[in-house]
Amino acid sequence: MQYVVTHRFYWVFFGLILVEFILVQRSHRYRYSWKESLASLGVAIGHGVTGALFKPILLAPLMWVWNQRLFTLPLNGVWDFLLLFIGIEFFYYWYHRASHEVRWFWATHAVHHSAKHLNLSAAYRLGWTGLLSGYILFFLPLIWLGVHPLALLTGLSLNLIYQFWIHTELVPKLGVLEWFLNTPSHHRVHHAANSEYIDRNYGGVLIIFDRWFGTFTSEKPDCPAFYGLTHPLRSYNPVTIAFYEWRRLFQDLVTARSWRNRCRVILGRPT
Structure with a gap:
């Protein structure tokens, strides 16, 4: 996804990554891979470049939908911002869930899950092909209902900034916060490739929609994540x-023997 994240935040992120590295080295409980972290940095640079190149293409359909809007959310009070926050969380949940359950969307999102170690550097390992996969379609209803495109993109940026700190194994469960926030414990489950955990906990800032729609799983002490x-x-x-899952998808398209099977390759669950 294309977000607006300032250079100031980048410096904060790099500082926190360094602090995490020192703590990991001292704890001797977790392994830190600099090769993987540097690869994530390269992926992040590519994400930023592609985002800058394709942003004008993204804004055109957003502004067209804005011009067809039913209402206008004024954003001049606390309740307006709360409504915007909940709306973004709701549609982010469905975007994120589709990114795991529909192979076309997974081809972009798989980049984020490709790291074999969960640490803060994995947070910015983001796909380059979000515009191609059509992620923005999930958020068009918010614009049609009156959320200005810049307000939407800003809200999504803040959602991403929040999620940075939950990509770590160092933070334990956080008590009562686990009931409604997306925490490091919940996000470890989300990133895990274990059969017990896979495709769970899709929330951005909140975990309430996972609890509501039956996709929530808590981290179990007797089932460590990999x-x-x-x-x-x-x-x-x-x-x-960046293109690993796209290559696998197109290989399966080439070998598919009917249009029905090709549709299944594109719209079915990831394999």
């Missing part, structure tokens, strides 16, 4: 990482 794709990616090349 990470990465179910078809392991053995490369630190950012370009290979």
